[in-house]
Amino acid sequence: MESSGTNQGDQLGNLDATRVQLSSEVKRTPEEIIGRYRENRHWKLYPKEWIYHNLPLKGEVLDFGCGTGEITTQLALLGAKKVYAMDVTAGLLDVTRRRAELDGVADRVETICDFIQNVEPRPCDLVIAFAVLHHCHPLTGIIPHLLRWVKPGGTFVCVEPVVYFAGLERARVASGVPFEPLDEGERKLNAEDVQYVCDSLEDPKRVHFRMLGRADRWLPDRPLRRLDSALLSLPGMSRLAGTVLIHGKRK
Helix, strand or coil, X not given: CCCCCCCHHHHXXXXXXXXXXXXXXXXXXXXXXXXHHHXXXXXCCXXXXXXXXXXXXXXXXXXXXXXXXXXXXXXXXXXXXEEEEEECCHHHHHHHHHHHHHCCCHHHEEEEECCHHHCCCCCEEEEEEECCHHHCCCHHHCHHHHHCCEEEEEEEEEEEEECCCHHHHHHXXXXXXXXXCCXXXXXXXXXXXXXXXXXXXXXXXXXXXXXXXXXXXXXXXXHHHHHHHHHHCCCCHHHHCCEEEEEEEEC
């Protein structure tokens, strides 16, 4: 995955998100987590619940940039017949396979360690890129390859950090609130990136989240999300969102 843009990781202490993932203990997915995602009572507040509530999880799914496989095994536990877990870091896929074993879904998970440009597509009912496209600039080198994995009538969905106004992002950086660990080359999607993804899909839809996202350092999560959702429902406020979910059919 080709990366470019501002190296925000260097600016913020060069914290390595991949190293953090690799150092984390692998455990079986708790029953209460799967129960939460089966119910999806708060799907309007959380992007992952939105996906699990609104999009089909019965056929074959590509989890692009799967990391340590949390979403991979959740998809299998929630009904996906087959999940292809793709990443370019072999160690992360080792963790994914171990998680699949612990969750009892190893027979429905296939890991692929390669760049998507090098892999022959296996058309899927659903292709998910959850918080990974902001590692993959330019998007023109990734999106066409991802869409080749979407079978006719299938769905593509991505969830990404987004910044529509550069000044707002500078204010967030200057706020003093610690960032999560970052990998080299990360860059949030901007308005042009979002438009490009939408233009690549048939009947694209956008859903915005986390206008107040970084306030979760001080405020209880669920009440904050409800306030966040209410504010984002007001005209024009989506331009202040910190996360965008984009979904649509393959053209």
